[in-house]
Amino acid sequence: MFHRRTFFEALARIPILGAALPAWAAPASKTPDYFKELGVRPFINAAGTYTALTASLMPPQVMDAMRYASRHYVHLNKLQDAVGARIASLLGAEAAMVTSGAAGALAVGTAACLTGKDQAKILRIPDLTGMKSEVIVQRAHRYGYDHSVRATGIRMVEIETVEELERSISEKTAMLHFWCDAEPRGRISASEWAQLGKKHNIPAFADAADILPPVDNLTRYLKLGFDLVCFSGGKALCGPQSAGLLLGRKDLIEAARLNTSPNSDSIARGMKVNKEEMLGMLVALELYLKRDHAAEWKEWERRADLIARSAKKRKSVQTDVLVPEIANHVPHLRIWWDQSVIPVTVQQARQRLLEGEPSIEVCPMTNRERLVINVSRLEPGQAEIVARRVYQVLA
DSSP states (O other), X not given: OOOHHHHHHHHHTSHHHHHTOOGGGSOOOOOOOHHHHHTOOOOEEESOSOGGGTOOOOOHHHHHHHHHHHTOOOOHHHHHHHHHHHHHHHHTOSEEEEESHHHHHHHHHHHHHHHTTOHHHHHHTTOOTXXXXXXXXXXXXXXXXXXXXXTTTOEEEEEOSHHHHHHHOOTTEEEEEEEGGGGGGSSSOHHHHHHHHHHHTOOEEEEOTXXXXXXXXXXXXXXXXXXXXXXXXXXXXXXXXXOEEEEEOHHHHHHHHHTBTTOSSSXXXXXXXXXXXXXXXXXXXXXXXXXXXXXXXXXXXXXXXXHHHHHTTSTTOEXXXXXXXXXXXXXXXXXXOOTTTSOOOHHHHHHHHHHSSSOEEEOTTOOSSOEEEEOTTOOTTHHHHHHHHHHHHTO
């Protein structure tokens, strides 16, 4: 009896013909252990959605969508149109687009506020001679990520009060920038900031990159009146890490798209988003909106309690749970102990977790006093592994 698979396997053993076999005819093989071959060691993520630690893992449905997209050619602008329209309808926005992460959204959103849809201005930036060139920001809201805003050529104007803001507004003011995580540290609230933008007819931009959960934050800042809002795609949304979302006014989203790929002569040409990321980001958002967030939170609490109970079997160990107010708003288990009873420093414990088997990376919030474990990125069964390893390193 003729067996197609046997035939191709035999054919592959013939040096000349085998080398010419198409990919679909080659015998199936086991997926290589790429990281092992490269000498890169994976770890259990008890740290959180940090970019340097590759943020979050994509669900199978997102990977399926990206694989599907990888097998077809489409017009990129038409796909961005369709995906953006679907995202906007899901979140109640005028318009939306998939960006190259939240940082990419900051750059193209700022560019939109500078140029509008004026092609001459789009070609000129970051040379802002004769154009609007200033972005107003609260002093407490300055951060490393505003480099993406400054990359467009603007100058940051720092203020602290409403009075200072209104005195600083001029014909050069292009945008009012707001970092959501810093709201408690500033003197002007998010709602006030959005309304000041409306009062002076200046776009207000909210950087909401890492403020999920709660899920309501996806729509909160648009409802407050912000003209643009951005989110990271690879954190809580569990989409492609190199993708993000920019939501807001239709005219500004249209202008943002003119300032980036696939438009070749644009400041953000290099901030490409491919078809796989666009489709994957849409599916990730749909999954996030359908998720049982209350059940997910209960599971996080269970994990934190499990690890805490295991750690406290060692003498002198104490624990508590911290939930940051805005960004990374998930349970963080904090562990500490009397080092005269357990002669292990916090940093030694962290290093032992990282170097052991399996490797475990804990939260960068860990310091000299507390070992901090973010339970939100653990996969099923990993809380038990972390509990056992923490108990071991506190010997």
